[in-house]
Amino acid sequence: MRGGRVSLDRRPVLRGIDLTVRSGEVVAVLGANGSGKSTLVRALLGLVPLSGGSTLLYGTPPPRFRQWWRIGYVPQRLSVGGGVPSTIREVVASGRIARQSRFRLTGAADAAATTRALEAVGLADRAGDPVQALSGGQQQRVLIARALAGEPDTFVMDEPTAGVDAESQQLLADTLAGLVAQGRTVVLVAHELGPLEPLVTRAVVLRDGCVCHDGAPPKAVGAHALPGHDHVHPHAPEKPAGTLDWRPTS
Amino acid sequence: MIDLLQYDFMQRALIAALLVGLAAPAIGTFIVQRRLALLGDGIGHVALTGVALGFLTGTAPVLTAVVVSVLGAVAIELVRERGRTGGDVALALLFYGGIAGGVLLISLAPGGSNATLMSYLFGSISSVTVQDVWVIAVLAAAVLGVVVVFGRELFVLCQDEEVAKASGLPVRFLSLLIAITAALTVVIAMRVVGLLLVSALMVVPVATGQQLTRGFRSTMLLAMLCGMAATVGGLTSSFYVEVPPGALIVLFALGGFVLALGLGRFVRRSRPQESN
Numbered sequence: 200m201r202g203g204r205v206s207l208d209r210r211p212v213l214r215g216i217d218l219t220v221r222s223g224e225v226v227a228v229l230g231a232n233g234s235g236k237s238t239l240v241r242a243l244l245g246l247v248p249l250s251g252g253s254t255l256l257y258g259t260p261p262p263r264f265r266q267w268w269r270i271g272y273v274p275q276r277l278s279v280g281g282g283v284p285s286t287i288r289e290v291v292a293s294g295r296i297a298r299q300s301r302f303r304l305t306g307a308a309d310a311a312a313t314t315r316a317l318e319a320v321g322l323a324d325r326a327g328d329p330v331q332a333l334s335g336g337q338q339q340r341v342l343i344a345r346a347l348a349g350e351p352d353t354f355v356m357d358e359p360t361a362g363v364d365a366e367s368q369q370l371l372a373d374t375l376a377g378l379v380a381q382g383r384t385v386v387l388v389a390h391e392l393g394p395l396e397p398l399v400t401r402a403v404v405l406r407d408g409c410v411c412h413d414g415a416p417p418k419a420v421g422a423h424a425l426p427g428h429d430h431v432h433p434h435a436p437e438k439p440a441g442t443l444d445w446r447p448t449s
Numbered sequence: 450m451i452d453l454l455q456y457d458f459m460q461r462a463l464i465a466a467l468l469v470g471l472a473a474p475a476i477g478t479f480i481v482q483r484r485l486a487l488l489g490d491g492i493g494h495v496a497l498t499g500v501a502l503g504f505l506t507g508t509a510p511v512l513t514a515v516v517v518s519v520l521g522a523v524a525i526e527l528v529r530e531r532g533r534t535g536g537d538v539a540l541a542l543l544f545y546g547g548i549a550g551g552v553l554l555i556s557l558a559p560g561g562s563n564a565t566l567m568s569y570l571f572g573s574i575s576s577v578t579v580q581d582v583w584v585i586a587v588l589a590a591a592v593l594g595v596v597v598v599f600g601r602e603l604f605v606l607c608q609d610e611e612v613a614k615a616s617g618l619p620v621r622f623l624s625l626l627i628a629i630t631a632a633l634t635v636v637i638a639m640r641v642v643g644l645l646l647v648s649a650l651m652v653v654p655v656a657t658g659q660q661l662t663r664g665f666r667s668t669m670l671l672a673m674l675c676g677m678a679a680t681v682g683g684l685t686s687s688f689y690v691e692v693p694p695g696a697l698i699v700l701f702a703l704g705g706f707v708l709a710l711g712l713g714r715f716v717r718r719s720r721p722q723e724s725n
Binding site for chain 2: 265266268277278289
């Protein structure tokens with residue numbers, strides 16, 4: 200990502216961020232509350248409009264990007280909507296949407312992928328239960344299963360560990376380990392890494408909307424903190440379009 | 450039941466009631482999920498201007514109502530998309546404009562008065578013509594077609610708009626599709642329960658369904674069942690007791706909701722492992 204700027208309500212949230220995520224990396228975006236972590240990953244996917252710079256998904260700007268099935272986005276929390284119940288299986292199966300075509304019925308491959316995803320997060324036996332009845336940790340597992348069901352190359356997870364019990368955290372770590380072993384790319388926002396720490400290959404620490412550390416996962420958050428603003432991405436110049444890429448407009 | 454089928458007007462009314470009872474809760478499930486339960490009310494107000502415009506210009510009120518309510522629905526959706534700040538006030542302005550416009554235009558129409566609008570405000574199912582039944586059938590088929598073809602995408606959209614975007618779905622197109630489908634539903638339900646009660650058929654059966662079900666699809670199917678039971682039940686009862694069918698239909702739907710509320714409590718208590 201380069202030169203990425205985002206303002207929400209005229210308040211700058213991200214102030215010129217360069218970040219390139221390469222295939223197979225497990226990137227943890229760390230930082231204090233309000234440092235812009237969530238905004239960063241959402242802006243990477245084009246979900247939040249940029250006020251400066253640009254973002255590329257597999258070398259394509261988001262509006263022209265067509266291979267959305269390659270990306271599995273896990274939002275911060277499950278929105279339970281206007282009160283219409285949905286079963287766990289219905290929500291997880293909806294993760295297949297980017298792979299389905301409008302006029303074709305849900306097929307056997309969709310059903311099989313949904314079942315695999317449910318098994319991976321240990322919710323297969325509760326598939327018919329309404330998601331509204333689940334605890335926070337279980338809802339998080341449903342969200343991850345929804346992304347898994349789409350069988351993407353890259354997972355983008357917004358605080359998958361926030362408010363999640365220890366058991367669900369360990370389960371998430373095991374699931375991620377499996378994905379990493381398959382060579383999938385993972386970008387995750389976290390407050391604390393916890394059991395995910397051994398899996399993370401690269402840490403990006405944000406402070407006040409700037410990258411203040413990019414490299415090996417720090418033992419303590421912010422230990423290698425550099426003064427933010429003019430931090431230059433060490434790998435960006437010589438490499439081709441990465442998985443997720445931000446470029447400056449000027 | 451048999452004796453009322455020998456009247457032509459009753460046959461037409463029953464077909465119309467059945468179609469509306471089926472279509473309104475189907476799109477209503479998505480609308481409730483999207484927290485837009487009052488969308489139908491808003492469109493209903495705007496549609497009144499359309500009806501009056503029909504009388505003024507001498508065209509079929511149903512056609513002008515379709516055009517104006519679709520335009521209104523698109524306007525509402527665009528206002529909603531702009532953001533929450535001031536959105537509800539902007540919507541309110543549109544609603545009042547719809548009613549005031551309707552009353553003003555009807556007074557300009559030759560021989561038109563507020564009484565002309567009454568049958569549209571409160572419904573007049575027993576006066577539906579063969580042509581009305583055809584219009585209702587085509588529009589109901591369109592609504593159900595949208596639900597069948599776009600159902601999966603609309604489910605994702607109504608659950609979480611950001612996830613829909615990150616799945617590559619055409620979010621804006623789908624949002625407008627919901628609004629336009631809702632507008633069509635308003636027009637077909639207009640003759641059955643009236644513009645002021647249209648939203649009840651889109652919301653109340655869904656609220657009834659969700660008391661008893663655990664899934665989205667089952668809620669929708671049960672809501673459609675409740676919707677049909679209410680419209681047909683209300684219409685037939687009004688044939689025997691001299692009361693306006695529109696009001697009776699809505700009261701039947703509300704009665705079903707109260708029944709389901711009690712039943713739902715009972716069902717939930719019998720499966721305690723789900724309690725949060």
